[in-house]
Amino acid sequence: MGKYIELTGADFESTVAEGVTLVDFWAPWCGPCRMIAPIIEELAEEFDGKAKICKVNTDEEQDIAVKFGIRSIPTILFFKDGEMVEQMVGAASKQAFADKLNSLL
Numbered sequence: 001m002g003k004y005i006e007l008t009g010a011d012f013e014s015t016v017a018e019g020v021t022l023v024d025f026w027a028p029w030c031g032p033c034r035m036i037a038p039i040i041e042e043l044a045e046e047f048d049g050k051a052k053i054c055k056v057n058t059d060e061e062q063d064i065a066v067k068f069g070i071r072s073i074p075t076i077l078f079f080k081d082g083e084m085v086e087q088m089v090g091a092a093s094k095q096a097f098a099d100k101l102n103s104l105l
Contacts, residue, residue, distance in 0.1 A: 002045045002048025004040055004053045004054060007054045007061070008060075009061055012061075012064055017082040019051065020051040021053075022040075022051060022076060022100075023054045023077045023078075024053075024054065024055045024074060025058050025074060026057065027057060027058050027059045027073055030073050032073075032074055032091040036091045039094040039097065051105060058070060068084070072089055072090070074089075080104050085104065
């Protein structure tokens, strides 16, 4: 059963280093972030074993958010073998996220 991975500064680089990874930058007080949270959980189930679905709490992990220039949340970054290849800002449909992941697999 797939579950998203909560990333911290300690494991961010090693987690995104291999394969395809979606990283959701969010915060508990962010309405649109809460709106897409169930979508992120569903994607973690559906892409289990194919791609890593991760979340970064920008309140707790400000260094990571600053490193990637996150100015508004939710921001979704897509990594392939450690390299950021795509970025989506704001809430989007589950299909939009799935299509992006599938295009990178």
